[in-house]
Amino acid sequence: MAAARRLKRVAASQPGFLTLKPSLNPSDLVSGRRKRVNKNKKKNWNKHSDINDVEEFLEDVRHQERTTGGLLSEKSDDSLFFLDVGQPKKAEQKEEPVETKKRKGKASRPLRIDLILQHDSLIPPAKDVLAYQQPNAKKLRRIAQKAEQLAAKGVVPRRQRQLLNRRPVDRTAKKSATEANNNPDREYYDIWGQESRESADPWYLQQMGKKHVKRPEKLNEKPSVLPAVEVIAPGGSYNPDFLSHQALLQEAHDVEVKKQKQEDKLERQLAFNKEEKATEETVLREQVEGLVEEENEEEEAAANDDEEEVAVGAIALAEKKTERQRKRERAEKIKEQQRLATRKQTDQQQQLFQLRSIKASIKQREQKTKANQIKRKAKQEAQKSQPRRLGKLKFQPQDLEVQLSNELAGSLRQLKPEGSILKDRFKSLQKRNLIEPRDRAKFKRRLKVKYVEKRAFKEIT
């Protein structure tokens, strides 16, 4: 696959190559993988801009200046080229050997060190401007006088000022570290002693959007009536009194009994009596029921028939009502209504005499409602101290911290602490409705895991 891609790239980089999709730029196939960089930022000028061509040109220019003392294009033709007109005369040749014979020994050659120290480029070294400057005595005197006057006034020249101001570097702690909330050396101040801030006009503040937002009143109420720290029962002392310890053990025992009861209940509900399981015999008997025994069959059949006939007869006799019947029904209805009306009236009249019993029944009802009200109020109060249901999970109270009689330590030194205070605080926060009970976050995989057996094992299984 990679080879095919490379081939494509190489083919595409040929200048005359035509792609199947004419919209695609062939250069895209080559450089499509490169990431787009934002060249507007200074950070990227150094990294991602290619200046090789400019550098090459400049290097070339410098090289020319060094070696030939100037740009080749600016030189005259005579300095660069000469006309080759054959060999020169012998007289010139004779002069040179005469000169060289005069010098003897190695003094003729310059020292290596001098050669090294010579300038090897044809660019003349830069002039030292200060070396050409000649001190003007008058000028110097005037400068000194001025400096004295200023010093007398107190103005110090910049250089000196900078030197004086240069203090030893103190590596102060980073600003963010000192401001952090958990810095152990953080400063506190009197937060309740200071007066409130707003001195400006409230209308102005509102218009500018700087008005202080009031905290809602309801947030000042505590979410639970339970106290922040609940002290353990006296049986939880490290050296408890006999009876209080027994009381605590009894409580723990009750909790365990309750748990056990629930488990038993579940077991009972799921229990299955083996004897009730259908065996082949019972299945056969059930299927064959009513078919095998013939003596009882006829009697049963006859009984069935009679019942059916009666039923059939009742249905068949329903016919249309006649006019007379309808009139009769109407009259009966009216009579019934009148009867009821008179009955009602007599009842109302008689109620006068039933006043006492009516009073008694009303009193009873009132008492019942009162009792119910009291019960409901008590239930509400009890509810207040219960943890509220604030989320998916219900609140699970932690186990009672209790040490059995054989675990009780005789002395403070041998005491083995029970329970974890971290957990206790966490549960207390949940109990007081400050946080919702939450489960630990499970590790969910985004992609399913595929189990594959190794080849070696595949052969075995």
Add this chain to the structure above:
Amino acid sequence: MGGLQKKKFERGAATNYITRNRARKKLMLSLPDFRRLCILKGIYPHEPKHKKKVNKGSTAPRTFYLMKDIRFLLHEPIVGKFREYKIFVRKLKKAYGKTEWSTVERLRENKPTYKLDHIIKERYPSFIDALRDIDDALCMCFLFSTFARTGKCHVQTIQLCRRLSVEWMNYVIASRSLRKVFISIKGIYYQAEAMGQLITWLVPYQFSHDHPTDVDYRVMATFTEFYTTLLGFVNFRLYHSLNLLYPPKVWWKLSALSASLARVVSSADEEDAELDQFPEDMEKMEAREKEQKQQEAQRKMFQGLKFFLNREVPRESLAFVIRCFGGEVSWDKSICIGSTYDVTDETITHHIVDRPNIDKQYINRYYIQPQWVYDCVNAKILLPVEDYFIGVTLPPHLSPFVEEKEGDYVPPEKLKIMALQRGEKPANEQEEDNDEEEEEDEDDEEEEEEDDNADEEEDDEEEAEEKNLKEMEDKRSQGKSLQVKVTPGKVKVENPARLEQEEKAEEKRLAIMMMKKKEKYLYDKIMFGKKRKVREANKLAAKRKAHDDAEKAKKKKARK
């Protein structure tokens, strides 16, 4: 008809509540950030009364917040800081990935931080409000200061918590406001009184460290962040109320709890503030004065006593309690800094030991177990030291947080202590001791010498009397005639208080006899209810007695 029809779930309860996810989206925060914000601002989820209405017909369990609370959260400046922090993390990750170390440094130096001061001022507008909520803060700070510095939570947080807890303990010592201590299997409960508020907090044991896995550490860390800020400000205010310098410069030196705090203004009359004379009944004033005197006496309970702590006792807890009541305390130099005197100091009055025996014993000091200190604090008087000697079975450590109403069962130890508080010498206890002594005298005299020596000072007179009676009985059984004579009678002094009581009882009986039938019926019912409690208490006392007798029999068997 005309007019708009009312749609369901658009008014009333349904619009007052908002689900957690909706609230989070409104604030544009991630879930952990949202949780942290709610914890810091004190915004809690609510359970609506009619869940079906609020949840638009379904009863699925969801977390609901009040709409007003969430709208209030939108104005919080910390929300912006959270978002800045998220962006900071993103930039940091990028810089790390691109290996641009200069950028990493620069970003780290300008890390966004936030302050919680304005939240505290908003949640607790006055100092007393803050004091009411300080229980939780103290528990958390003490808990975090006992954590190991492994790096699971910031080491700086642990240090800050340690500093604040040390400062608080020093405040309690300086103001002598500790009232109750209870050593339980969970930890040590303390109760102090500051500015009229009763503050209870729980301190874990130093040597118990199992970190349960189902506790959400981030939530606890957020709570601690808030509480440390609150506790710092409260400490500042409390120190200034006592004219003490805050913050104490070298707080880790103070962690030894043996040094006293520096004062800003040295006030000579720091002690007794006189009570204002309000025009009230004499009785109330007298009662209050008496109470005040009692409190003053209680504060100076350990004054003048010098304690020395052996290596195996819980040093910090004992040092704290002892110094809270005016005592001086020291320990071996090799345990901790701040020890003021050595074990060889002759003026030490009490040496606190927890071992079964100790080699070198100095004569003029008591060797006692640490429970004595705590029991004295709870009983508000100096209890007799004899019950707490080395090797003695300690009396049970009763909880001072239990308020017994009349008729409830009161354990006999508590009765003893109450008697001691009233100043009576518990006669019953001495007689019991004497009986035991005499029985054991018959068996083996040598072992009991120590006990005798201990009790001798108190029981001399009673012993003599008992011995006399026994001699007379012996003589009688032997058939000898007793040398008794008829002596002139002694005048029994009539106790006027007792007389008064008897008169009152008589009057009560007469009044009961004169009641009508109906009233008598009601009265009987009430008394029956009251007496039931007493009967139950008696039952428990009988049980206790049976248990004690069984223990005694066991002890005797073991000895034989």
